[in-house]
Amino acid sequence: MNKPLENRPQSSRPVIDAGGDDARREFLRNFLAGTATATVLMVFGPGVAALAQGGSDSAPAGASGKAAPKHQFAYVINVNNCIGCGNCVRACKRENQVPSAVFRTWVERYVVTGEGMYVESPNGALEGFSQVNAGIREKATKSFTVPKMCNHCENPPCVQVCPVGATFKTKEGFVLVDPEHCLGCAYCVQACPYGARFINPVTHKSDKCTWCYHRVKNGKLPACVTVCPNKARLFGDLNDPESEVTQIFKDEAWMVLKPGMHTDPTCFYVGMPREVV
Template structure:
């Protein structure tokens, strides 16, 4: 396992991003308790429906706090080790965005698994803002990958996780093409579709996903939206958030806090 970023590298990105990340967020969704906002999944989960009684079923979701990510790669390494991901393939990865007056510089060397090298002097001098943005399967509640699978190997679990049945997958890659987030791949060793499953095997044991547990800054959160005391519920209730590619209408359940418009 490679060592994380040096402090100098972390400081570099912090300096050029300081105070600017949350200033340019578009397509922002906020929390409302009104019935007219029932289409908002987080608001609906937190507020419930009129006349609802008894205990609510858990509504599992994932949050990425962009302003807390330092690009250490701990999450990617933890995921790869936990899920035996082949070298060069990633269930989760981290991208670095560096904004300049000339445009956006984006890189993700080896998925960010070894951290990020310093950029060249020209880009560093021109940088005005910068972010590390983790990516993964969004576990959509309207997943376009599910209906295109010809054998039903891609499906949603009762808890809302989007999973792949490796015993029945035929490796046709229809789901890979159907995912708008580029979150799927054909496992080079198993020859079947692969992707993040929020560490479903750990979830069934009452544990957090490996990436969440490994994150040194709590940039990644996983929990129950229907639990008002959960950290994820509080964060989404109190802060502005958005999802990637909202125009796809997938009802993505990976919510981003502090995500700039350039990343959408």
């Protein structure tokens, strides 16, 4: 999947004009929204006046998807630059107090041979990688390391399946978990095609990468981006023409993981070999 960046916001958040197909679609949308609203009002009682408003066009200021958000964050992983040092994994663990044996980010090493491939991520590459043994090294046709993490999808299946609204996508693109509302049912863990989510063994709640929301909100970069020594990890605002992530799109072909899942990740990969799943 290599669509131009400019298409992304339009394709996932249609701007609806009157007339033609779109008018029909809007009617259907409003109709469905109206039905849902009515149902909600009937079944779920008071306090939904806000929803009734939100369903129509008079959305509360700043809460609707219609007004373009100020920031539109994106993450870029440049596989060509990853050296597999594991600094990102360690920094993430430390920054977010991620318990052992679970990972908000991890790094995979691929060793491709004529017979097949060796893929591994020992302890998420917390300690980096040991050297490949001589036998496999001789057969290897190529080898590389790939960082993985939550893809902060435009159509996040995890958000869709959460039964209580304990995970959500913010206007600026962060997919977050509400630890005060999460049941720990793990349906989101099942729904994520990327293995990015886990049940935190200490808190017993769903957990995953937040793009270091607390850091970004304080004007910092995510911890993994901060410590990456070779610019394999970039983070920035697509609305800012000067940001590194915006620059990448000008001259590089990018990919996303598992495009067939149609989750529309906003974590983009540059230089991703086809072996990566």
